[in-house]
Amino acid sequence: MNAVTIKDVALAAGVSSATASRVLSGHPATSAASREKVEAVAKDLGFVPNAQARSLRSTKTDTIALLISDVRNPYFSDLAHAVEQQAHAAGMMTFIGNANEDTEQQDQFLAAMLSRRVDGLILVPQGLDEDADRPSQMMQRIIASGTPLVFVDRTLPELRIPSITASSTGALEEAIARLKALGHAKIAFLGGPDHASTARERHSAFDSAMAANGLDTDPALHFAGDFRAASGAEGARWLLGHELQPTAVVIADAPMAIGALTVWREAGIRIGKQLSVITFDEVDAMLMHDPPIATISHDLTSMGRAAVTALQDVMAGKSPEPQEFISRFTARESLAPTQPATGA
Amino acid sequence: MNAVTIKDVALAAGVSSATASRVLSGHPATSAASREKVEAVAKDLGFVPNAQARSLRSTKTDTIALLISDVRNPYFSDLAHAVEQQAHAAGMMTFIGNANEDTEQQDQFLAAMLSRRVDGLILVPQGLDEDADRPSQMMQRIIASGTPLVFVDRTLPELRIPSITASSTGALEEAIARLKALGHAKIAFLGGPDHASTARERHSAFDSAMAANGLDTDPALHFAGDFRAASGAEGARWLLGHELQPTAVVIADAPMAIGALTVWREAGIRIGKQLSVITFDEVDAMLMHDPPIATISHDLTSMGRAAVTALQDVMAGKSPEPQEFISRFTARESLAPTQPATGA
DNA sequence: TGCTTACGTGTAATCGATTCCATGGAATCG
DNA sequence: CGATTCCATGGAATCGATTACACGTAAGCA
Incomplete structure (x- = not known):
């Protein structure tokens, strides 16, 4: 197992773990000497910070979650790819969850994300059986928890949640x-x-x-x-x-x-x-x-990007306006004049 | 924010946090009385355990990671779906990462997973530019860290890593x-x-x-x-x-x-x-x-399942044999006799 | 030279759960 | 009936990082 902790690094570099932490997380108050030493030692020992410990204390996980209906649907896999790329560029990991159009699977995923304290959620709200417009109890919990939330593709109109949708x-x-x-x-x-x-x-x-x-x-x-x-x-x-x-x-x-x-x-x-x-x-x-x-x-790439940007706004305390993308019609040869009552 | 911790639950239930923890994680040594009380209170307060804290102490994350080349390729999205379903059934979350056929992106993802201390890794090894068969330094780190690892779809033959491949x-x-x-x-x-x-x-x-x-x-x-x-x-x-x-x-x-x-x-x-x-x-x-x-x-569904099963074996300390699935040929009308030197 | 300001550093508290250990009371046995 | 075992429980240590706080030293200024 990877038993190298920040204490090992600090010890080997001859500094305290506080200083080591400051160097490794880019805190400004560090001297060039200790910076050099710590960085060298960390690299040398192959130190990999424990994300659990880090985010337990700092309450940030640098992780967002994306809930879609089905990865195998190219529409959603394109969306997922766009979100993931954009989040990656912003230094965040993305948890991709499948709901399979099922409220229960959606809720399980949301519970797991809540438990993992993700920094934000982008979700394609899944259909509710009877009352399609009412958020599930779990979604209410998410909202109550204050986790930054953005809807993409679909929306639940009665909630005041920022959303990225398409108008056709x-x-x-x-x-x-x-x-x-x-x-x-x-x-x-x-x-x-x-x-x-x-x-x-x-x-x-x-x-x-x-x-x-x-x-x-x-x-x-x-x-x-x-x-x-x-x-x-x-x-x-x-x-x-x-x-x-x-x-x-x-x-x-x-x-x-x-x-x-x-x-x-x-x-x-x-x-x-x-x-x-x-x-x-x-x-x-x-x-x-x-x-x-x-x-x-x-334009799913743009929609995915916009969703991440909107989520970042929410995380920063802003309330981004709902955004509606305009769909595009492309005529092709599958369209032709009606035939004068020939075949079937 | 969701400020409900296990201490709040313990306090409200009139027990210690140790007892509360035992009840909530299904430890046998608990009385029916405290079990009832704690469970009721936990539900009432909407307690969601902090996964960071839990796995920091217990060194389990109930999370595996799957690295593929491209979610938008239906081949891989089918595989991802199968893995995710199977892992879900076993009570584990799945991190899906995209490498885009790029060693550097692969390594970034692996570093993030190492840092998050995932319980296991299923990966489609990405090509290396010059020496396609040599594992990257990051992969060696993964192996050195002892993280359970399984290859799927592709393999790096010289490493003795369990693999699930297809033979055509x-x-x-x-x-x-x-x-x-x-x-x-x-x-x-x-x-x-x-x-x-x-x-x-x-x-x-x-x-x-x-x-x-x-x-x-x-x-x-x-x-x-x-x-x-x-x-x-x-x-x-x-x-x-x-x-x-x-x-x-x-x-x-x-x-x-x-x-x-x-x-x-x-x-x-x-x-x-x-x-x-x-x-x-x-x-x-x-x-x-x-x-x-x-x-x-x-049969990507079977391959995905087999990968999860193999990974579970590795996690349990076993060394599963490499598995090779046999591809199937399906003839269809795109095959026809050669024409006697007609058109192009 | 004397006093303030700034800065790098270490000590220790902290995040929220799990888990080791000690304890007290009930149950069991000879 | 006394001694032993069992079991539920609470106190406290622990996981590995971050960070508030205090402190000592060097620089800046009059």
């Missing part, structure tokens, strides 16, 4: 306008789970974009998925047999889109001919698809 | 045999970076699979990428203009495959007609592609 209204209006210009009127929506504010935001933005373009939103053309590939596949099958025969579809996230596109490929549906497709969340696979899929994308 | 030899022999049966002889290989043992393993398995099938491996048909999408795209372009006109290609990982397939789509190459494609790492996008892409896949 503008991008969707643009997207629907484009579809309308191509002759589409029956547009389906494969949505996410209602407990996620992101899913609700995307859904209502879709509805209002339809309205803004003078199109009817038919509840019968709305499918409620769960942001995962399997539910996208399910939605695609549901759509295949749909009596209203929509000519275009908007999908709420990339995994669902990949699931859906797989089903349509198997069914021989020609995307961009028989069916126009727009999906949220641009991932490389959308450009690989033939034809490439039109997307509504978020 | 069998799967590749099967794959090449299939290609040969379809008439292919000139098979290209878009490989990964040489500093990753995985890349070397896949490359040498490819060579030996070719030899086992009586085919020549032409170094001119080997492209050295870096496991990322951009290098896959580059490899695809390189192949397009290749004078040897290979009819089939094996790609070393999913991001590279996606990059390559995007280029081929843009170039109008018909996969499975003009070019047969096999890629390592099965991800959903490969099934979405038209035609679906044949893959060589690993």
Whole structure:
């Protein structure tokens, strides 16, 4: 075991542990002589400070936590990567936790973080079963504990917690306008789970974009998925047999889109001919698809960075304003004019 | 702040902090009376034990660390998810670190973990620039510190560290045999970076699979990428203009495959007609592609679990044997007979 | 030269839990 | 009934760092 403590260093350098500590933590009140000596000895002995002891006394851990829904979803792994890089640049470690869209797992993670006394928390609030808008008891504990907290991607509106979110209204209006210009009127929506504010935001933005373009939103053309590939596949099958025969579809996230596109490929549906497709969340696979899929994308790198910056503000005692990033619509060949009542 | 300490609990329960500690950490020597009282009070006050203080004294953190190359690579995010789930089930938190294929970032992460006194480390050893096989100084420190350590996915053969790896030899022999049966002889290989043992393993398995099938491996048909999408795209372009006109290609990982397939789509190459494609790492996008892409896949969930289990063995003082998982070949429509010298 | 100011240093307290050790009372046994 | 064992409990030491406080020395100033 690594038994080298600061006392060993102090002893070997011929100073007290107080001086050794001051040198090693960059305290100004140290002489050049002891600085040199201590640093040399510390390096020589391979001294690694015990973070437990340090933060027990100083009440700082230089660690933040990020809670997301699923690392395997590229949307969140991009976000996690951005947060981690930014935090790293600021000298902080990041604990990444998976909630799997589950309040209980969220709460377990939060309890662990509370116990570890992280300096701050960035979280994608997880859905609550019945009352999606009420914070869990554990979240109330977090807030009561005074731990700096920032929401990212999703939010719980009733709490006054700084948040970084994305607005897709503008991008969707643009997207629907484009579809309308191509002759589409029956547009389906494969949505996410209602407990996620992101899913609700995307859904209502879709509805209002339809309205803004003078199109009817038919509840019968709305499918409620769960942001995962399997539910996208399910939605695609549901759509295949749909009596209203929509000519275009908007999908709420990339995994669902990949699931859906797989089903349509198997069914021989020609995307961009028989069916126009727009999906949220641009991932490389959308450009690989033939034809490439039109997307509504978020700048997750910027959002991740903004979340860390906002958290640093909170840690510094400030109250940063909520920030809303604007999504971007990118038209691609998955959009095409409606066909004069040919195939399926 | 959460100022509730065990002393507050003890005081309110009318016992000493020693007794309170015993109750809360499940020590057997406690009376039913004090147990009841302490537990009620702890819950009432919302007591959250300070993990720093606890592990400072007990030298356990109930935390392990996992170092991977890139969270955004689905291969590693699957692995991370599996490790995290398994560790969670065993009551341990997981620190996930990104090395970005960079020794320096790896070492920074390792230093932070050493300082935090994690109970164990699972790591995908990162490539060293010149001497890919020599452990970095920091890794030697880790080993010297006695921190339980397990390698996963890649390994540094000269160190006697338990490892969980995958062998693709069998799967590749099967794959090449299939290609040969379809008439292919000139098979290209878009490989990964040489500093990753995985890349070397896949490359040498490819060579030996070719030899086992009586085919020549032409170094001119080997492209050295870096496991990322951009290098896959580059490899695809390189192949397009290749004078040897290979009819089939094996790609070393999913991001590279996606990059390559995007280029081929843009170039109008018909996969499975003009070019047969096999890629390592099965991800959903490969099934979405038209035609679906044949893959060589690993069971990352099992590998992640095995890594945690092996680590637990090491923590218990045992020396688990190295474990090698066998990759699986799945033929799909991206493989087709060579065409009688038609198009490109 | 005498007095103040500044600075580097050491001693010891401290953070919040766990754990060793001693103790007193109840239970057990011959 | 007296002696021994058992067990729950409290006091105090401990983990390894940081830091408040006090002190001695050297520099600055009149």
